[in-house]
Amino acid sequence: METVRFGEVLDRVKKALDSTMAFWIQHSHDEDHGGFFTCLGCDGTLYDDLKYIWLQGRQVWMYCRLYCELPRFHKPEIIDAALKGGDFILKHAQVFPPEPKCAFVTTRDGRPGSVQRTLFSEAFVVMGLSELGRATGLLHYTRDGKAVLEHVSPEGAELSGSFGRLQNPGHAMEAGWFLLLRAAQRGDSAMIHKTMSSFVLGPLESGWDEKYGGLFYFLDVDGHSPTQLEWCMKLWWPHCEALVALLTAYMHERKPELLDRFFMVFDYTMSHFPDKKHGEWFGYLDRQGQQTHDFKGGPFKGCFHVPRALYLCETMLEQLLEELGPSA
Known part of the structure; x- marks a missing residue:
């Protein structure tokens, strides 16, 4: 009986993951400036184009982890979006002065906004880029x-x-x-x-x-x-x-x-x-x-x-x- 139940739960989990990722893949990619939109309404409508750096790092990490670990997500569009997200982070996340920290938020085209005292932005930038390195691996x-x-x-x-x-x-x-x-x-x-x-x-x-x-x-x-x-x-x-x-x-x-x-x-x-x-x-x-x-x-x-x-x-x-x- 448990086997049947586990099978049912697994099927629902897979469908939920596919549905969740389809939402972000369809609505969050900024094809003009790179990176990801995260301020999305219930139907995916963009209501604010600010880009929060810790969320950029998290989405790069998520795309890369799925690309590496689950065959159905091993698709060119997944890793391409992650690479563009990583590129946006590398170009726009770090702010000077007053100190070498990551911005908490940037404009759509990457101009830095506020900086927080916490290390959340920095932590998720490191996580995202590290996973991106693992995903791209020895492709060269x-x-x-x-x-x-x-x-x-x-x-x-x-x-x-x-x-x-x-x-x-x-x-x-x-x-x-x-x-x-x-x-x-x-x-x-x-x-x-x-x-x-x-x-x-x-x-x-x-x-x-x-x-x-x-x-x-x-x-x-x-x-x-x-x-x-x-x-x-x-x-x-x-x-x-x-x-x-x-x-x-x-x-x-x-x-x-x-x-x-x-x-x-x-x-x-x-x-x-x-x-x-x-x-x-x-x-x-x-x-x-x-x-x-x-x-x-x-x-x-x-x-x-x-x-x-x-x-x-x-x-x-x-x-x-x-x-x-x-x-x-």
């Missing part, structure tokens, strides 16, 4: 696992033209060490192996400049000349990410070739980027490895990639030395 991992692309469709399909063929070895390797850490937490040896191949060694092999050394900034997956004029420059942050990725890979799979590749990147990096006179690193080199800019910080380079990479490498190297013991 394509070509039967042989390439990591910068730009794909919301469904993970490869886009046409040079825009769709674009690769950035630094981004791929940065994702690689993120994935290795996550795989280790889960004890997922298959994920570790796949990450090693596609997100660490693959980008290093395709991105390494055999003539002058160092990692290219951009590549075309089909071997055409990238349209980015700076494609062959050597930048600080891809080399930082490569150092962390390769040493992390060696920590998980003690293969000598991983250590050899780490030392290859390390030797190039430490002989080209550090400023021996004033400290820190220069950020921008030409293909031949000559410094092109003399500033240490700017719109894109700050106190992040270099110290993070050095800190993480220091921690891993200390662990390796501790394992080897005093005789090392």
Whole structure:
């Protein structure tokens, strides 16, 4: 008898969820400015176009969770709306001054209104964007696992033209060490192996400049000349990410070739980027490895990639030395 009752309840729950989501999908999407309307009357009529940031985060979370967990919601329009909602949050949620907080509410086009002392907006922004990251996952991992692309469709399909063929070895390797850490937490040896191949060694092999050394900034997956004029420059942050990725890979799979590749990147990096006179690193080199800019910080380079990479490498190297013991 309980089985029959459970079946009835399950059927009603599914129908209620479908009906509820159909209401929001039909009435809440702002096709002009992105994000979601939430001030909706009983029939879905919009009665106020203000956008409450905590509700934007919640709806992104809900769409992504359903997209990931329930097959009937695994639809392009669901993830596309979530991506547009996430984009609205990233563009408009944070307000300055007086402090780095999220707005409680914005206008329809994203101009900030009031700010609250509570952390509700911030909490649901983090939840929403975190779930969006899980939902989009490794959609950039394509070509039967042989390439990591910068730009794909919301469904993970490869886009046409040079825009769709674009690769950035630094981004791929940065994702690689993120994935290795996550795989280790889960004890997922298959994920570790796949990450090693596609997100660490693959980008290093395709991105390494055999003539002058160092990692290219951009590549075309089909071997055409990238349209980015700076494609062959050597930048600080891809080399930082490569150092962390390769040493992390060696920590998980003690293969000598991983250590050899780490030392290859390390030797190039430490002989080209550090400023021996004033400290820190220069950020921008030409293909031949000559410094092109003399500033240490700017719109894109700050106190992040270099110290993070050095800190993480220091921690891993200390662990390796501790394992080897005093005789090392």
